[in-house]
Amino acid sequence: MPQAVLTHDDRIGDYATVASGVRLGGGAVLETGAYVGAGALIREGVTVGAWSLIGMGSVVLHDVPPGEVWAGNPARLLRKAFVEELTP
Numbered sequence: 001m002p003q004a005v006l007t008h009d010d011r012i013g014d015y016a017t018v019a020s021g022v023r024l025g026g027g028a029v030l031e032t033g034a035y036v037g038a039g040a041l042i043r044e045g046v047t048v049g050a051w052s053l054i055g056m057g058s059v060v061l062h063d064v065p066p067g068e069v070w071a072g073n074p075a076r077l078l079r080k081a082f083v084e085e086l087t088p
Ligand SMILES: CC(C)(COP(=O)(O)OP(=O)(O)OC[C@H]1O[C@@H](n2cnc3c(N)ncnc32)[C@H](O)[C@@H]1OP(=O)(O)O)[C@@H](O)C(=O)NCCC(=O)NCCS
Pocket: 001, 019, 020, 036, 037, 038, 053, 054, 055, 056, 057, 058, 069, 070, 071, 072, 073, 078
């Protein structure tokens, strides 16, 4: 989406969503279906697991396992992702 910033060595999986204003540090990985909400910041080298969801404005400092919703600064586990969030 608009004004997202990808940097060096980032990897974006199929069906991943990068919302507006997101910034990915170098070498960040978004696995299949990962959703990064508007304005979130992903630290360099961090992986967001498959079908996980990052809340808007979050600052993600650590790897996020698959199928989880994380939010806040620093981002922490909010809940498990719902099944309907896990499929395209
Ligand atoms: C993270 C998200 C999925 C949570 O949605 P939800 O499961 O419906 O959660 P709720 O709105 O019920 O909030 C649950 C708690 O998390 C907090 N929270 C929700 N989103 C948050 C965020 N982005 N950052 C920090 N805290 C957040 C709420 O304040 C609430 O805390 P409380 O229980 O202490 O009151 C959602 O808020 C979000 O950020 N979605 C992405 C939106 C986006 O980027 N859209 C782009 C459209 S193009």
